[in-house]
Amino acid sequence: MRQNLRVNGARLWSRLERLAEAGALPDGGVNRLALTEADRQGRDLVVGWMRELGLAVTIDAIGNVVGLRRGREDGLPVMMGSHIDTVRTGGRFDGALGVLAGLEIVQTLDDAGVVTRRPLAVAFFTNEEGARFQPDMFGSLVFTGALPLEKALATVGVDGAVAGEELARIGYAGEAPVGRPNVHAYVELHVEQGPTLEAEGCTIGAVEGVQGISWTELTLNGQSNHAGTTPMRMRRDAGYVAAEIASYVRRLARDIGGNQVATVGALTLTPNLVNVVAEKALMTVDLRNTDNERLMEAERRLADFVAKTAKAEGVTVETRSLARFDPVAFSAPLVHRVESIAREFELSVKRLPSGAGHDAQMLAAVCPACMIFVPSAGGVSHDIEEYTAPEHCAAGADVLLRLVTELAA
Numbered sequence: 001m002r003q004n005l006r007v008n009g010a011r012l013w014s015r016l017e018r019l020a021e022a023g024a025l026p027d028g029g030v031n032r033l034a035l036t037e038a039d040r041q042g043r044d045l046v047v048g049w050m051r052e053l054g055l056a057v058t059i060d061a062i063g064n065v066v067g068l069r070r071g072r073e074d075g076l077p078v079m080m081g082s083h084i085d086t087v088r089t090g091g092r093f094d095g096a097l098g099v100l101a102g103l104e105i106v107q108t109l110d111d112a113g114v115v116t117r118r119p120l121a122v123a124f125f126t127n128e129e130g131a132r133f134q135p136d137m138f139g140s141l142v143f144t145g146a147l148p149l150e151k152a153l154a155t156v157g158v159d160g161a162v163a164g165e166e167l168a169r170i171g172y173a174g175e176a177p178v179g180r181p182n183v184h185a186y187v188e189l190h191v192e193q194g195p196t197l198e199a200e201g202c203t204i205g206a207v208e209g210v211q212g213i214s215w216t217e218l219t220l221n222g223q224s225n226h227a228g229t230t231p232m233r234m235r236r237d238a239g240y241v242a243a244e245i246a247s248y249v250r251r252l253a254r255d256i257g258g259n260q261v262a263t264v265g266a267l268t269l270t271p272n273l274v275n276v277v278a279e280k281a282l283m284t285v286d287l288r289n290t291d292n293e294r295l296m297e298a299e300r301r302l303a304d305f306v307a308k309t310a311k312a313e314g315v316t317v318e319t320r321s322l323a324r325f326d327p328v329a330f331s332a333p334l335v336h337r338v339e340s341i342a343r344e345f346e347l348s349v350k351r352l353p354s355g356a357g358h359d360a361q362m363l364a365a366v367c368p369a370c371m372i373f374v375p376s377a378g379g380v381s382h383d384i385e386e387y388t389a390p391e392h393c394a395a396g397a398d399v400l401l402r403l404v405t406e407l408a409a
């Protein structure tokens, strides 16, 4: 194997720019929510590239797409991948980088005439974001057998659409079976989406694992009434309880400390009018921690606060878990190898945990898995301003290239 092989950073960048045209937002950034028309356009583009590169494309029953490059021998492939869906106001790099770097690696090996011993695969998984259909990492959960296919297909999205119907509508309900992943190892290149690498002047992150994630939906039911005539003592105000919860989660994160983060990202009041006490509030709480004990403590404290505050206001509560994942540790030898390859390439490197959820955390349950991070400018992600410099994208892809060719040797 040629030790000095490097990717073509300009070619990778140009594919990133072209994929960003699918679902492009007027002010920059991308809206490619899972299983929408924009997602279909993005999928068609990437599948077209896979076919141009001679990959054998399979699509499974939840719409995960795998492009396979033959090895000198048969056997389980070394898989690269990520996702191409985005949040509604997403960036051009989250997910896309890992998938398009996989294609770039295939093309680099083709150009150099290198055929690895094991096959290589480039995959993109359906609905990683979970912004439209919950939970997140939906496609990789089905791929690895952790979420039943029927349940995933029946999932109703935030817009009332049914995942299985949308999958069929965009033409990506494939035939390949799910739940029997045959993968030798999985490596995902991704943007950090946080501030650490940039702040420390590091180019490569060797990701040790992913923090635990807990998503809860709360429906608060009160009584709608006139804002001018209803005495304060007689109110059953769902909006007030929601606001108390939103402010409590900030205190909760501060009190628990360490890595605890807590977010109310969605809140809708009904009827949402200036002069009407809200009868209903629909809200979400996202809690995350690298330490599962502390995450469970945060969940308990939140549940107590919600129950107590709602009761005092005469508001009833319905609670629904949207996602719950324990923290995941990646394969120690692979994390170590990411670090050592970066050093061999004279790239600055740092070990860190991932704050965001990733398909790699699901693959880690079925094969050795790891992730490579590259810096996010200003630590901004899930936003149209998301940006990673071309040289950082290329550096991450170089590390990916070296690691997967070693794993496939």
Ligand code: GLV
Pocket: 128, 129, 130, 136, 355, 356, 357, 358
């Ligand atoms: C998914 O990308 C998440 O971390 O919210």
Ligand code: MN
Pocket: 083, 094, 095, 128, 190, 357, 358
């Ligand atoms: Mn992502």
Ligand code: MN
Pocket: 087, 094, 129, 356, 382
């Ligand atoms: Mn994301």
